[in-house]
Amino acid sequence: MFFCFTKAKVDESYCNPVAFILLLHLQQPAQNKKYYMKDAEVILKCKDVKPTPNRILVLNALLDAAHPVSMGDLESAIETMDRSSIFRTLTLFVQHDIVHSIEDGSGSLKYEVCGGEQHCTIADMHPHFYCESCHETSCFEDIHIPEVALPSGYHVHSVNYMVKGLCPKCVRKVSHN
Numbered sequence: 001m002f003f004c005f006t007k008a009k010v011d012e013s014y015c016n017p018v019a020f021i022l023l024l025h026l027q028q029p030a031q032n033k034k035y036y037m038k039d040a041e042v043i044l045k046c047k048d049v050k051p052t053p054n055r056i057l058v059l060n061a062l063l064d065a066a067h068p069v070s071m072g073d074l075e076s077a078i079e080t081m082d083r084s085s086i087f088r089t090l091t092l093f094v095q096h097d098i099v100h101s102i103e104d105g106s107g108s109l110k111y112e113v114c115g116g117e118q119h120c121t122i123a124d125m126h127p128h129f130y131c132e133s134c135h136e137t138s139c140f141e142d143i144h145i146p147e148v149a150l151p152s153g154y155h156v157h158s159v160n161y162m163v164k165g166l167c168p169k170c171v172r173k174v175s176h177n
Contacts, residue, residue: 039063043113047096054081058089059098059113068102068110068128068137103160104130104137112139127161133170 040059044051061077062069069077074086081089090111093099102110110128127145129138145161166174 043098047098049092049096049098054085055089055092057081058086058093062099062111062113065112067139068104068112070106070108070110072108074111100158102128102137102162104128104162105164106130106135106137110137127163129167130162130164131167131170132164133166133173136167138167 040056040063041051043059044055049055057078057080058074061074064077065073071083071086071090074090075081075083078086090099090101093111094101097114099111100114102112104110127140127143129140130136131138145159148156148159150156
């Protein structure tokens with residue numbers, strides 16, 4: 001049985017296996033790779049994607065990441081896959097709402113796992129912060145993206161809310177110099 005959750009509580013009344021698995025990965029990394037592989041398989045199956053070894057590798061690398069990662073980050077993390085295989089997998093993941101891409105202004109897209117069971121929603125597209133010094137992108141999942149009242153006839157597909165500046169670590173480095 002799977003559970004649905006909010007940050008405050010677990011609720012058995014609604015099943016959202018993707019959200020539950022993401023919560024487990026956020027709380028503590030998997031110690032047993034056998035179960036960890038099954039988590040990736042469950043997410044892929046929930047999104048109607050066949051869980052191949054390469055797809056499981058890429059999804060596990062994304063689940064392990066503490067922040068959104070670039071194609072280059074994934075290449076470094078997954079030495080057994082070539083660049084084109086990783087790219088094809090990411091493209092498939094975006095098409096099936098397993099991940100969403102983020103334009104942070106660095107010149108390369110960043111990717112992170114969507115928390116929604118079916119589709120990436122505006123709620124999945126929380127604000128991000130891009131540090132102009134260390135070039136790391138951080139997520140602010142607890143901050144909601146402000147709603148924008150668009151004129152009639154427009155349909156929102158995604159929102160890219162990016163804040164740029166210096167992260168706390170880089171601010172400390174600057175203040176010590």
